[in-house]
Amino acid sequence: MTELINKTVLPSGIRVLTERMPHVRTAAMGIWVGAGSRYEPAPQHGITHFLEHLFFKGTEKRSALEIAQAADDMGGQMNAFTDREQTVFFVKVLSTHLEQAVEICADMLLHSTFATESVERERQVIIEEIKSYEDAPDELVQDLFAQTVWNGHPLGRPVIGTLATVSRLTRDDCLAHVQRYYRAANVVVAVAGEIEHEHVVELISRYFGSWDGAVEVMPADPPVPLADVATRFKETEQVHLCVGAQGLAYDDERRYALSVLDTVLGGGMSSRLFQEIRERRGLVYTIGSYGASYRDGGLFVIYAGMSPSAGPEVIRLTFAEIEKMKQESPSPEELARAKESLKGSLMLGLESTSSRMMMLARSEVYYNRQITLDELIARIDAVTADEVQQMVIELLRPGRLSMAAIGPFRPDGKLDGELREAFRQSRGSAVAR
Numbered sequence: 433m434t435e436l437i438n439k440t441v442l443p444s445g446i447r448v449l450t451e452r453m454p455h456v457r458t459a460a461m462g463i464w465v466g467a468g469s470r471y472e473p474a475p476q477h478g479i480t481h482f483l484e485h486l487f488f489k490g491t492e493k494r495s496a497l498e499i500a501q502a503a504d505d506m507g508g509q510m511n512a513f514t515d516r517e518q519t520v521f522f523v524k525v526l527s528t529h530l531e532q533a534v535e536i537c538a539d540m541l542l543h544s545t546f547a548t549e550s551v552e553r554e555r556q557v558i559i560e561e562i563k564s565y566e567d568a569p570d571e572l573v574q575d576l577f578a579q580t581v582w583n584g585h586p587l588g589r590p591v592i593g594t595l596a597t598v599s600r601l602t603r604d605d606c607l608a609h610v611q612r613y614y615r616a617a618n619v620v621v622a623v624a625g626e627i628e629h630e631h632v633v634e635l636i637s638r639y640f641g642s643w644d645g646a647v648e649v650m651p652a653d654p655p656v657p658l659a660d661v662a663t664r665f666k667e668t669e670q671v672h673l674c675v676g677a678q679g680l681a682y683d684d685e686r687r688y689a690l691s692v693l694d695t696v697l698g699g700g701m702s703s704r705l706f707q708e709i710r711e712r713r714g715l716v717y718t719i720g721s722y723g724a725s726y727r728d729g730g731l732f733v734i735y736a737g738m739s740p741s742a743g744p745e746v747i748r749l750t751f752a753e754i755e756k757m758k759q760e761s762p763s764p765e766e767l768a769r770a771k772e773s774l775k776g777s778l779m780l781g782l783e784s785t786s787s788r789m790m791m792l793a794r795s796e797v798y799y800n801r802q803i804t805l806d807e808l809i810a811r812i813d814a815v816t817a818d819e820v821q822q823m824v825i826e827l828l829r830p831g832r833l834s835m836a837a838i839g840p841f842r843p844d845g846k847l848d849g850e851l852r853e854a855f856r857q858s859r860g861s862a863v864a865r
Contacts, residue, residue: 437792437802438629442637444644445617449792449802450632451624453785459625460524460785463537464793466647467613468517469593470586470726478593479601479609481514482558486606487521488512489550491543494536496550502536510536514591517726518797524786527626531635538639541614551603558598565592569672569838570718570737572664577674577733577836580662585655587726615645620796624788654728661855663837663848671743671839671851672735675750677832679723679730682798687725688811689819690732690827694721695770696762696820697753698734702769704753705734713749715742727798732827740839740847744854747835751858757824761817774812779805830859 436452469480489496503510508525510533521541523533565571575590582588621640623632657678680687698705698721710716719736738746762770781787782805795803835855841848 434802434804439796439802440629440633442616442633442640444640445615445619445646446636446640446643447620447796448633448636449620449622449796450627450629451788451792452627452629453625453788456626456785457527458524458785459527459530459533459623459627460522460789461530461533461537461621461623462520462522462789462793463541464620464622464797465519465521465614466517466618466797467519467609468515469589469591470516471613472586472589472609474586475597476601476605476609477589477597478558478591479597479605480519480613481592482554482598482601483606483609484512484514484519484521485554485558486546486550487540487544489554490545490547491539492545493543494539499536499540502532506532508533516587516591520793522786522789530623530625530627530632534635534639542640542643546603546606546610548603551601551606555598555601558592559595562592562595562598565590569666569668569670570735572666573672573674573836573838574733574735576662576664576838577676577834578731580660580834580836581657581676581678581731582655582729583658583660585653587655587729613647615647616640616643617646619643620793622789622793622796624792625785652728655726657729657832657834659832659834661835661852663839663841663851665841666838668839669739670737671740671837671847672737673743673746673835673837673839673851674733674735675747675833675835675855676721676731676733677827677829677834679732679827680725681728681730682725683727684725684730686819686823687723689815689823690723691774691812692767692770692815693757693820693823693827694723694732695774696766697721697757697824699770700773702773704756705736705750708753709736709746709749713745715739715746715749719746719750743837743839743847744850747851747854748858754824754828757821758828761821764817767815767817767820771812771815775809778808778812833859 440448467480506525506529510523512521525533579588705719709719716736716738721734724731
């Protein structure tokens with residue numbers, strides 16, 4: 433590793449990574465469990481997110497209130513999130529409180545009771561969360577797009593689950609899922625801050641010492657993308673639209689070129705899409721692009737929100753910008769600006785203990801080695817204009833492109849038809865060129 437970054441694999445299989453940041457007075461710890469929504473059986477869709485909630489609802493010696501009070505007593509921040517491949521429990525505290533934080537997390541993960549009344553109460557909380565999510569079309573359309581591209585694959589399912597699947601989950605389902613995936617060899621613990629590696633290893637060994645076991649081979653069917661269109665009616669003032677295609681897996685070496693492409697095309701206020709469609713035309717309030725990567729696939733998405741009448745024109749202009757990038761690579765000035773923007777965002781983002789902890793864990797989980805900041809900067813600097821152009825040509829080929837939209841699509845189908853036709857014509861004109 434390095435002088436400041438260290439790794440130890442405990443006899444149980446838990447991987448412990450630390451980064452010492454001597455200039456701070458806090459510590460951020462993340463416990464990364466290789467349990468995400470893609471590994472769920474279809475009838476239990478949403479169980480991983482359900483469990484993330486339940487771990488906070490009481491242990492053999494603490495109630496849910498006492499868990500919350502213990503975090504508050506340290507002046508710390510404690511939370512968790514679930515994504516498609518990981519569940520992460522994280523805490524940020526003063527370095528002097530790290531031992532208490534480790535003990536609380538160990539109590540939650542090893543001694544939660546999953547009491548029947550807690551399961552039923554949290555089920556209602558998650559049902560309300562799903563309803564809230566259904567009322568956020570700008571978020572909902574992202575999952576609709578993933579379902580459109582990866583129709584039938586677990587990566588295409590929303591992490592939160594559905595009302596139907598969450599309603600039928602049982603306590604026994606939860607216990608079985610924990611037994612299968614919450615095993616020591618499936619865990620990475622990352623800590624960044626004012627800490628010493630040996631002390632962290634001793635704490636994890638002491639409090640997580642009873643955790644053991646490995647997981648079965650994880651399901652590994654890669655997602656097979658479809659080029660399709662999906663629209664969904666919702667009584668909204670705007671149409672929320674996603675256009676894009678399958679992107680790159682986490683370990684694809686072309687990911688640096690994709691990051692530069694994202695920045696040039698839709699990654700900020702100076703990006704081509706923002707300048708052309710919002711600043712020059714005033715057709716949208718929000719437009720941008722982003723990439724999402726997983727072990728064996730990813731998405732590259734352009735998102736926009738606009739008045740229904742502007743939808744077809746926004747689609748045409750978006751395709752026009754894509755085609756411009758296919759015909760002509762970024763200028764030296766534009767390429768340099770994108771690289772500096774990327775490097776600046778990266779370095780500013782890594783100033784906190786939380787972001788350093790995230791980088792430690794992601795490097796271990798997805799690359800099985802530490803990718804340093806210097807390496808990241810060097811790889812970004814090495815991206816050429818031709819590589820960016822080639823990425824557009826390969827990734828956004830007409831036959832790969834999909835669209836998802838949520839908006840006030842009336843029963844007569846006029847708006848729905850106009851959007852679909854604009855997408856078809858724009859994609860078709862790209863083929864013709």
